[in-house]
Amino acid sequence: MLQIxxxxxxxTKREGHLVKFVFAYQYFSILKDDELFHFIPVEGKEIVxxxxxxxxxxxxxxxVFQKGNRFIRLPLYQLLLVSDIHTHLQAILQEEKxxxxxxxxxxxxxxxxxxxxxxxxxxxxxxxxxxxxRDEAMFHDLLERQNTGGL
Numbered sequence: 001m002l003q004i005x006x007x008x009x010x011x012t013k014r015e016g017h018l019v020k021f022v023f024a025y026q027y028f029s030i031l032k033d034d035e036l037f038h039f040i041p042v043e044g045k046e047i048v049x050x051x052x053x054x055x056x057x058x059x060x061x062x063x064v065f066q067k068g069n070r071f072i073r074l075p076l077y078q079l080l081l082v083s084d085i086h087t088h089l090q091a092i093l094q095e096e097k098x099x100x101x102x103x104x105x106x107x108x109x110x111x112x113x114x115x116x117x118x119x120x121x122x123x124x125x126x127x128x129x130x131x132x133x134r135d136e137a138m139f140h141d142l143l144e145r146q147n148t149g150g151l
Contacts, residue, residue, distance in 0.1 A: 002079070003031040007088035018057065021092060022046045030065055030072075030083065037065035037072055047076065049093065056080065056089075 010024035023046065028039035044061035059077035066072075079085055123146060130139040 002074075002083040004083055004085050004088050005029040005031050005036060007085065007092070009092060017050060017052045018048055019051055019093075020046050020048050021089075023063075028063075032072065035067055037067045037070075040064050040066050043073070044076065047089070049089065051093075054093065 006027065006029045007023075008027045009021035010027050011022050013020040013022065023039055024041060026038060030037050030039075042064045044058075044063050046058070046061065048057040049055070050057055056076060059075070059080070061076040063074050063076065063079060064071055065074070074082075123142070127139065127142050127146075130136075130142055
């Protein structure tokens, strides 16, 4: 069985529900019979994972590893079968997922701030409208709701 020594994407690209992990020199290495082989981007260089199913999409991609003048060519489906790459991919996906969660939380906070600002502005316009049509009851009702925080 092959052992993944290092699996670190050079960069990650997200396209909808797919995430592409692109690898470069010295970011991917395997141990075979206690010999370290380094990835070289001669043929395949990316792993595509479907975030909905967590399945690898490009199983026919061929990865090439080198040690001196010896090469190992492995299709991704075979690499998935004969190595512990799953655990490494899982860790990378967790990092990716947590990064997305942090961005989503930030977006939600910014959206809530924008909504609160727009509600406040709308409330101010409603008060101005009550004044412009000289509706004293509406004006006092709006002021009371503003003071109690019932925007």
